[in-house]
Amino acid sequence: MARAVGRRRNADLSAVAPILVVVGMKREAACAANEGVTTLCSGANVARLRQQLDELSGTDFSAVVSFGLAGGLDYALRPGHVVVADAIVAGDARRDTHSRLSSALMKGAAAAGCKVTPGAIIGVDEPAMHPAAKAALREGAQAVAVDMESHLAEDFARRRNLPFVALRAISDPAARALPPLVAKALTPEGDIHTLGVARELLRGPHQLGGLIRAGLDSRAAFVSLSRCGPLLGPLLRLMLADF
Numbered sequence: 001m002a003r004a005v006g007r008r009r010n011a012d013l014s015a016v017a018p019i020l021v022v023v024g025m026k027r028e029a030a031c032a033a034n035e036g037v038t039t040l041c042s043g044a045n046v047a048r049l050r051q052q053l054d055e056l057s058g059t060d061f062s063a064v065v066s067f068g069l070a071g072g073l074d075y076a077l078r079p080g081h082v083v084v085a086d087a088i089v090a091g092d093a094r095r096d097t098h099s100r101l102s103s104a105l106m107k108g109a110a111a112a113g114c115k116v117t118p119g120a121i122i123g124v125d126e127p128a129m130h131p132a133a134k135a136a137l138r139e140g141a142q143a144v145a146v147d148m149e150s151h152l153a154e155d156f157a158r159r160r161n162l163p164f165v166a167l168r169a170i171s172d173p174a175a176r177a178l179p180p181l182v183a184k185a186l187t188p189e190g191d192i193h194t195l196g197v198a199r200e201l202l203r204g205p206h207q208l209g210g211l212i213r214a215g216l217d218s219r220a221a222f223v224s225l226s227r228c229g230p231l232l233g234p235l236l237r238l239m240l241a242d243f
Contacts, residue, residue: 016237017062022049022153026190027222028068031229036237041190044148046125048188053156062240063101063164064157065232066150069221070121070168071128073138073145077170080220082109082116082228085166089122089141090151097154098163101236105167105228108235112227114169119144121166123151129178138174145170163240167228169221172214179210 018038023029029039038061042049070083077083084106085097102118109116122143128134137146150166157164172178181200187193201208 016240017060019063019065019233019236019240020056020061020153020156021065021067021232022053022149022156023068024147024149024190025068025186028225029190031222031225032065032067032232034230034233037233042149043188043190044127044186045188046148046152049149049152053152056156061160061162063098063236064153064162065164065236066121066147066153066166066168067229067232068147068149068168068225069171069218070145070147071134072170072173072176073122073134073143074119075174077117077144078115078173078220079170079217080115080224081170082114082224083119083121083145083166083168083170084109084116085121085145085150085168086118087120088150088154088164088166089120089143090155094120094141095154095158097165101163101165101239104235104239105165105231108231109167109224109228112231114224114227117144121145121147121150121168123154124148127178127183129180129183131175131177134174163243165236167232169224169228171218171221173217176213176217177210178214179207180204181207181211182214 021032021039024042024044029041120143122141128146154164
């Protein structure tokens with residue numbers, strides 16, 4: 001009997017289309033890589049992500065996930081804290097995420113040993129580099145975190161009538177300013193642009209301290225992503241098989 005149930009469950013999962021996981025960096029994609037998962041890496045470039053999503057118009061997916069680092073807007077959130085979005089804010093629009101899948105991610109992240117909270121995530125086209133910019137986003141959008149992919153991923157999912165969730169780990173907290181070179185730290189493919197970072201440090205060596213702090217913050221965030229990433233494929237596909 002148990003074997004029959006297991007075979008039926010495997011058959012159900014094989015019929016579930018892949019989950020699209022939208023990220024900004026290749027390292028984030030590596031955390032999410034799993035069977036039944038298709039990752040899409042923007043390189044933190046909004047125009048590029050729009051084009052990439054348009055090119056997927058004929059591809060079947062079962063759900064869409066925004067996954068990766070986020071900037072903190074709520075002062076209570078420290079590096080490594082996981083936010084599972086209950087809503088995505090884009091401009092004046094505020095749209096709920098899929099409640100059942102989000103609840104499953106909340107429980108999974110907590111079971112994986114992460115500090116996790118629900119809250120709204122605002123998507124922006126330009127990075128929020130300074131505490132004042134983050135404060136304006138927090139007050140205007142009533143959001144707890146910010147990233148550059150969730151608004152576009154949510155729009156893609158909504159237009160295709162697909163379930164959407166977002167799981168993000170806080171990297172830079174609300175009170176932290178990022179050094180200017182961070183805006184140029186990625187290649188278009190989402191890798192760290194080592195030579196570019198080195199050139200920016202030569203031009204502005206005063207940025208070194210901020211870069212070190214940002215590196216320590218992102219290290220804590222990636223610990224959380226490495227714990228949560230393996231959940232995305234198995235957990236969400238298992239639930240989607242019952243839809």
